[in-house]
Amino acid sequence: MSGYSSKGGITRRAALRGALALCAGAAGLKSLPARANTTIRWWSTQSSPEQLAAYRFQIAAFEAQHPDVRVLFEQTSDEGYPAQLAAAFAGGNVPNLVTHLPSFAVADYWQAGLLAPFDPVIESVGSDRFFAGTNRVYEIEPGVHAAAGIGNTAANMLWLRTDLMQQAGIESAPETWDELRAACRQMQGRGIYGAQLPYARNSATSLVIVCFIHGAGGQILSPDLDVAIDSDEAVDALEFYRSMRELCPPGATGYSWGETLGAFVSGATATGLYAGRVLVNVNTRNPRLAEHVTCVPFPTVSAGVPPWTFNDYPSVFIPADAPDLEMTRRFAAWLYEGEGYIRQLHATPGHILPVLQTAAEDERYLDHELVRRYRDEIALMSTSAAAGHNLGWESPEHRINVKAGALVNSGILAEMVQRVVLNEEQPRTVLADTARRIETIMNA
Amino acid sequence: MSTPARIARRFLFNVLAWAVVLVIAFPLLWMLLTSVKPSSELFVIPPRLLPGEITFEHYRRLLTETPFLTYLRNSAWLAAGTTLVVISIATLGAHSLVRFSYPGRERLARLVLFTYLLPSVVLIIPLYLLMAGLGLANTLTSLIIAYTTFALPYALWLLRSFMKAIPDDLESAALVDGANRMQAFVDVILPQALPGIISTAMFTAILAWNEYFYALVLVNNDAARPLTTGVINMLVTSFNIEWSLLMAASVMMSLPLIVVFAFLQRYLTRGFSAGAIKG
């Protein structure tokens, strides 16, 4: 009996000692952050390894010039930022600088009075260095900018595999939906799918249907922001989206941007809808396709409707409550400077396109392997993106829609697609229903 | 029963049981195998189970080129801190709920459970405001406090059920022998409840180790980011999923827990029999 109890005691003590050691170890491992007079917290949703390297270069150069400043880069994500920023704003513990959020998110925060005017930064960069009209989307109130673009993105380019087109005997890139469907059908087979459109309940699907409705000549909201989605054009768009389902992989019902990109880059699909990141991903992850990819503007319903490019206008903004406003503005302007900005662009050539005319023409920018090799594609994406729009600003005639972020995040548009494609409901009924739901959000 | 029949039955049972175990653990196996495959073997159709070539490149990259170790340290600190706080409070609380009688005791137990019904999604903003007010935003301490909100009711109720199973007589006997209630608690109740305390501590540690949502919203800083959000943030982006690194990270995230459990489960059995005999 005593043998048992002493055995129990030993293990118990051992366990206790182990637990204590664990705690002590953990406590000892907690390191103290280095102290600096000013800390600038910078959040971004874009942080691929190549981009991180470019950011580090910019940060190091800035810190070298300002020894008492420390810049802390903190990653956020497309899915995570709404909650993280909401908490940060509500708690008054905001980052100094946020980059790469789409313009419609900026509009949402701006109208709630959460952002500091960005004009001083634009002035110190030099407003004439930006491409004309680039920052129009941030001019929510006349004369004041809520943010500035840090790049442009042509999100809905049609990517093509020239080798597969050749094999299938397709001579020119499709320009209408009928041609696209036919081409996809011809190239589908032997384990390769024709297309990779997203059909999930996420922002990717929402953005794609916005593109299709404009590609049919329609719009979601009128220039005065009345709901205009319940239209023949939207019916055409939904029917086209539905007709592409059989040309996409079965799992497309779960695709977001990552999966659509992966499907095209891995060679599983013959065409793809995506932005310029295809270029760097093909070259690093699947180089055997590097010679065979190209892009064109996404087809429209007929030759009469011009292509419509979705530019999510990756932004830079400063929260109103950010501490050290002066230094923050200086750092924000620094992001556009010289070699640093060019490194940012080179991290994902063609994906984040220059907003500064001076950078686009800079020898150092043009002197990059991928920028040289895909000169035509990048030029095309640049012009498309420069004339691009998004749900927050559907055409030059449109007022800025500050509810666009809520519309995308609510998933209403993606649900509309799913109801038509997966549930096979009548586009008309679904559109009428969707129009009502959009109305509710616009009036909220 | 004849011996050959018994052996056959034992054999059958073992085969069947292990088949079940392997099916359950198949994702672990898949994770392990994927983590040592070269990236180029990931996207082959049809998928292959065994790697054509074994590489530890992903582990090396994870350990040397990413902040994985910082996240690991944060997670360890979080799990240990939360467990320590929660278990100390809950053990005392459960003892009080089981062995003492005072007005409102049952109602209190219910209330504790009731507070546990609120979804974390709603707690999070008020909690964040609280942390920001205390100057704790973006720290590990804020996460430990946040984790207490869901781990404490859990731990309290589990411990209460474990402690209820300890016969009243044991404490009574100690009291008759002249011990006071705290002595009886330390000498009699604690050793008896130890297996329960250990398994509850394990659950708490696991909860803290694996929590995602609070960590996502309350902490956005590499210095305090735990593994769950750290690994996702680092490897899963809207433009790429680093499957190889992700699987390597998953293996390394699970290993510490498996090792700890392998140690503790032996302890659980032994601790319990010792306690039972002592009584």
Next chain:
Amino acid sequence: MPTIRAASASLRLRSLDARYGLLGALLIAPTVLVFCTVIVYPLVSAIYLGLFSIYTPTMEGEWVGLDNYRRLLASGEFWRSLANNLIWTAGTLTLQIVFGILVALMLHRNLVFRALARSLVLFPYFLSTVVAVLVWRWLFNDLYGVLNHLLLWAGIVDLPVDWLGSMPNAMISLIFVGAWKYFPFVVIAVLARLQAIPDELYEAASIDGAGAWARFTDVTLPQLRDVLIVVVLLRTIWDFKEFDLIYLLTGGGPIIGTQTLPLMVYKEAFALNQMGGASATAVLMMLIMLLFMSLYLSRARD
């Protein structure tokens, strides 16, 4: 002799109850303190916020009284989410309990490499939800997933199955992954209790001529009752509140086919930035669980 001693002791214990009440209150004090600061405050604020229309990032808004509740109860989405929530909870909980008990019994017996088997079985519970979801999404993948490949190879299906993007597959996959992830909790609790069942009880039952099944129903189950009551209670609440797994695996889709109440709360709070509506949804959700809890606890006591 020992019986008399114990009886007199418990008598003495009762007489001392009053004096020890204070000590009892002292012991529970830290718990109460923690609850007041980190739970009751957010809880009260949730009830309060539910009466306002609030923009999440500023946490400012106007009083709307019970409008949030009226709107919710009139919306199809709330009821659909509630139905999904019930289906998910009932489905995954049933699987967890049944598998959990079966596997615990299996692991309680003499098995070769029992320690290894136990570690392997408990592994899904150790695995972070985030990682578990990613591994399953990889297994479910339409192009490179091993699950579809196995089914195609075995000739059970002609085309890859869309596991997560269509109904009812998405709900079934969700329930299944949830069960896989959480049944080890039941295993752990049941195993710990099984080890505490005195062998004499089984010996006595055997002597009385009870077979394996009779020993299970007459000895094991009654002994497990207390643990199971708590386990079911905790797991029900936990599953009902589950957010990470569903959010990461299906995001509530297709359409709102797998959207449960916590996901709806999240959507209201952070996608639509309407904290008032989110809080109201959460309060309703809490009331539903409260109803369940009261019913359950009063039944369990009998």
